[in-house]
Amino acid sequence: MNARTMPFVLAAGVLFGAGLALSTMIRPEIVLGFLHFEDQGLLLVLGGAVVVTLLAYQFAPRLLGRPLAAEKFAAHPAVLDRRTIAGAAIFGIGWGMCGVCPGPAVASLGAGNWPVLWAFAGMFAGAWAQGRFSPGRVA
Amino acid sequence: MENLFPFGVWHYLLGGCLIGAGIALLFVGTGLIGGASTLFSSVCSFFSQRPFFQQDRFVGSRGWRLVYALGMVLGALLVSVTAGAGPATAVPWFLLLLGGFLAGFGARLGNGCTSGHGVCGLASLQLPSLFAVCTFLATAFVTANVVRGLGGAR
Numbered sequence: 001m002n003a004r005t006m007p008f009v010l011a012a013g014v015l016f017g018a019g020l021a022l023s024t025m026i027r028p029e030i031v032l033g034f035l036h037f038e039d040q041g042l043l044l045v046l047g048g049a050v051v052v053t054l055l056a057y058q059f060a061p062r063l064l065g066r067p068l069a070a071e072k073f074a075a076h077p078a079v080l081d082r083r084t085i086a087g088a089a090i091f092g093i094g095w096g097m098c099g100v101c102p103g104p105a106v107a108s109l110g111a112g113n114w115p116v117l118w119a120f121a122g123m124f125a126g127a128w129a130q131g132r133f134s135p136g137r138v139a
Numbered sequence: 140m141e142n143l144f145p146f147g148v149w150h151y152l153l154g155g156c157l158i159g160a161g162i163a164l165l166f167v168g169t170g171l172i173g174g175a176s177t178l179f180s181s182v183c184s185f186f187s188q189r190p191f192f193q194q195d196r197f198v199g200s201r202g203w204r205l206v207y208a209l210g211m212v213l214g215a216l217l218v219s220v221t222a223g224a225g226p227a228t229a230v231p232w233f234l235l236l237l238g239g240f241l242a243g244f245g246a247r248l249g250n251g252c253t254s255g256h257g258v259c260g261l262a263s264l265q266l267p268s269l270f271a272v273c274t275f276l277a278t279a280f281v282t283a284n285v286v287r288g289l290g291g292a293r
Binding site for chain 2: 005006007008009010011012013014015016017018019020022023024025026027028029030032035036037038039040041042044045046047048049050051052053054055056057060064066067068069070071072073074075076077078079080083084085086087088089090091092093094095096097098099100101102103105106107108109110111112113114115116118119120121122123124125126127128129130131133134135138
């Protein structure tokens with residue numbers, strides 16, 4: 001990270017957090033309502049976010065060649081293996097239990113939804129435990 | 140429609156597009172992929188000297204990930220101040236703590252969460268992310284309904 005990229009990173013975070021708050025995804029009750037089949041709003045949030053991001057991911061490299069304030073566009077290839085699927089399954093169990101996922105756990109701090117700090121603390125402990133007890137191959 | 144979306148649709152669509160705009164701006168400006176869950180592992184690199192946490196993907200990204208997280212807090216604060224924050228959650232603390240722990244562990248084991256696999260992975264048309272999303276939606280549906288059946292959250 002350098003001084004030129006920082007404003008982009010900060011502004012991107014602000015948009016992300018504002019979107020999470022506006023869409024009420026930072027409220028566990030709304031997420032749990034989706035998982036209880038009472039309200040399908042989460043699908044609209046996910047759909048809207050995927051479409052806008054897809055446009056950027058598909059067109060920015062072709063139109064710009066390189067990012068506005070950096071050298072190259074990163075790729076983050078996902079791998080289809082047992083860790084990915086087992087991790088997703090465990091993630092879903094935790095998410096279904098509390099209605100909080102990592103983005104909202106962070107953004108909630110700005111919305112004053114203090115009980116969510118329990119989930120935030122749990123997430124930290126979970127991420128640490130993963131690296132401590134199940135790190136896989138370390139590059 | 141009102142049965143599917145009792146709270147309306149526009150704040151969901153607009154909020155989703157804002158989330159996408161944030162992740163898109165991060166990519167257009169810096170070329171970075173903006174999933175949220177890696178933040179938790181990269182912050183561990185500040186206090187754990189284990190080789191896992193000292194990998195470059197955590198140490199090298201913790202600076203921008205913290206700025207990104209700060210932005211997320213500010214963005215949610217901005218909306219809460221202008222549009223009002225909802226009520227504090229009534230989900231019991233032990234479900235938040237245990238659920239958070241499993242969500243954190245699983246997201247890092249599977250290298251992605253709702254934003255990493257759900258938004259970034261799907262938007263870059265990655266099949267593994269689609270499998271991950273279907274998997275965590277399935278286990279989340281089952282878990283949420285079992286917990287409700289047991290008298291947990293709501």
